[in-house]
Amino acid sequence: MDTREKIIALFSMLAEERGFYGATVDELAARNNMSKRTIYRYFKSKEEIIAAVLQQFMMKTEKEVFQVLQNTDNPIEKITLFVKLISERVRILSPRVLSELQRHYPDIWEQVEQFRAEKIKYLIQIILEGSKEGYFKEINPTIVTASLLATVRAVVNPTFVVENNLTIEEAFKTVMHTFLYGIVSAKYMGNLPQ
Structure with a gap:
């Protein structure tokens, strides 16, 4: 699974728990030992991840x-x-x-x-x-x-x-x-x- 797909999968799991609105990029990064910079390299915004x-x-x-x-x-x-x-x-x-x-x-x-x-x-x-x-x-x-x-x-x-x-x-x-x-x-x- 490439990094982009991994971000999608991890955000999907986080959203199941928190909802799309409650899930944050900060929490996504922190929970998965990933930098926000890495996430934003693949997606411009949380809305784009959603x-x-x-x-x-x-x-x-x-x-x-x-x-x-x-x-x-x-x-x-x-x-x-x-x-x-x-x-x-x-x-x-x-x-x-x-x-x-x-x-x-x-x-x-x-x-x-x-x-x-x-x-x-x-x-x-x-x-x-x-x-x-x-x-x-x-x-x-x-x-x-x-x-x-x-x-x-x-x-x-x-x-x-x-x-x-x-x-x-x-x-x-x-x-x-x-x-x-x-x-x-x-x-x-x-x-x-x-």
Whole structure:
């Protein structure tokens, strides 16, 4: 592991303990017998380290998503694997960490938002392909994309999660389950108007 990667990994561990806002370059250097000068040789600021930590997280997640999507041709299995993978990955991000990003590092938070929007588009593509094959109902893709993205942004966000004493994982799984299966129990599905 080169020095830059080591700094990213060590800062990530420190941030798990202290949060992004609470973690400092001074503490990072002191805990790891590293000079601040060495850290600043690779990163101009703490914000740049945070951006690198999240970039690494997003790249790893994207790689795993591609691997999952290549494992099967069945759209239902793809969605199931996608939701499972994303739920496992977001478990790493605590509401506190996300809240700090939103409040103190809005430019970095915007990168996270863009990443989420891109991953939702993968999900929508799976649904569209599955619709053509008869696995899912045919629904206007523009409406599906907008409604799912709006729901994820409204529910899988730090403020909502903290205010409602949830985890990011729980919020994401519930949104996806509701989106895919609705709220009507199987017992009453036959009573729905067509």
